[in-house]
Amino acid sequence: MNRRNAPKSADWVHRAAPAEGVEGIEAFFEGKAYGWHRHDTYAIGRTLAGVQSFNYRRDMRHSLPGHTMVLHPDEPHDGQAGTGEGFRYRMVYVEPALFQAALGGRALPFIEGGVTTDLRLSQATETLLQQVSHPLEPLELGDALSELAHALAAVSGTVPARTSADYASAVRARDYLHAHWQRIVTLEELEAATGRDRWSLSRDFRMFYGTSPYRYLTMRRLAAARSMMLRGMNLTDVAANTGFADQSHMTRQFTRTYGMPPARWLRMTGGRG
Known part of the structure; x- marks a missing residue:
């Protein structure tokens, strides 16, 4: 056709x-x-x-x-x-x-x-x-x-978390990721910021917030990217301003998260894509 x-x-x-x-x-x-x-x-x-x-x-x-x-x-x-x-x-x-x-x-x-x-x-x-x-x-x-x-x-039927899980450290990790989402964050940084070793922290973070620290950081970047797209910023500049390596990297992460590429998402939500 x-x-x-x-x-x-x-x-x-x-x-x-x-x-x-x-x-x-x-x-x-x-x-x-x-x-x-x-x-x-x-x-x-x-x-x-x-x-x-x-x-x-x-x-x-x-x-x-x-x-x-x-x-x-x-x-x-x-x-x-x-x-x-x-x-x-x-x-x-x-x-x-x-x-x-x-x-x-x-x-x-x-x-x-x-x-x-x-x-x-x-x-x-x-x-x-x-x-x-x-x-x-x-x-x-x-x-x-x-x-x-x-x-x-x-x-x-949710039960209380196991006693070894550290909710306070998971909260500190989340706060740190919110403060530093625009750049690469290392595991060593999270260990220093929370006082928790990386393996325990990753396990507890997933228990309390449903995802891994890296995935959580990526989602903060994508949330900022969507806001910039809706304001009319082009995709290349959006990627550069949200910590992604380039536009194709952002597009791959966007599609994996929302089930459609950025241009289609913009059209569906009334944007200018």
Whole structure:
């Protein structure tokens, strides 16, 4: 088919006004939505129409209207329509640190299978999964996150972290990565900043924040990159300003994380790509 005469895609993505540590979207896709990718956040959502299908933990999952999806940080997954009618959904991406504020150093909750009909989680996500045009007040957001954290812990049966895990050191490592995301950070630096050896620190960081320190650093760079792209900065300059070796390095990391290259992401979110 001549590309000029190809039918225009009906796919769309609407983004909510971002809040600290929380990002929300509502979207519609007719066919393939995302390639394989993974986040360092929880992805928590609800299918509004159609059948939402995705590969997750070695199996194909199917979410129907009213189902709640809970994808754990750093778990690879993709996304596509389960039928020819396409699917519409809402999703919030929540930094694990926000749930840790409520859970106080417990291991992160894990919901087996990624899709659930548990009424506790359906009710606990109602506030966060409102229409993206309805911003939440700060206290409202905080209450909603706390309620959801405890619902996740109850449904998953989360138990306190083992006594050898060092939550305070993991917090210091996270703070250090936030302060130095624009440059290369070495393991020796993190050891010095936290007083914890690299192997214990890496293990504990993943327990409390759901991903590795390097992956967490990469995600801070990508978050800054998306903000710069939306402000109209070209991709070469974005890569140079966010600590990536070059544009191709940034594009590879972006695609692995969001399931699509930067140019498509910009078009889908109303940018200028």
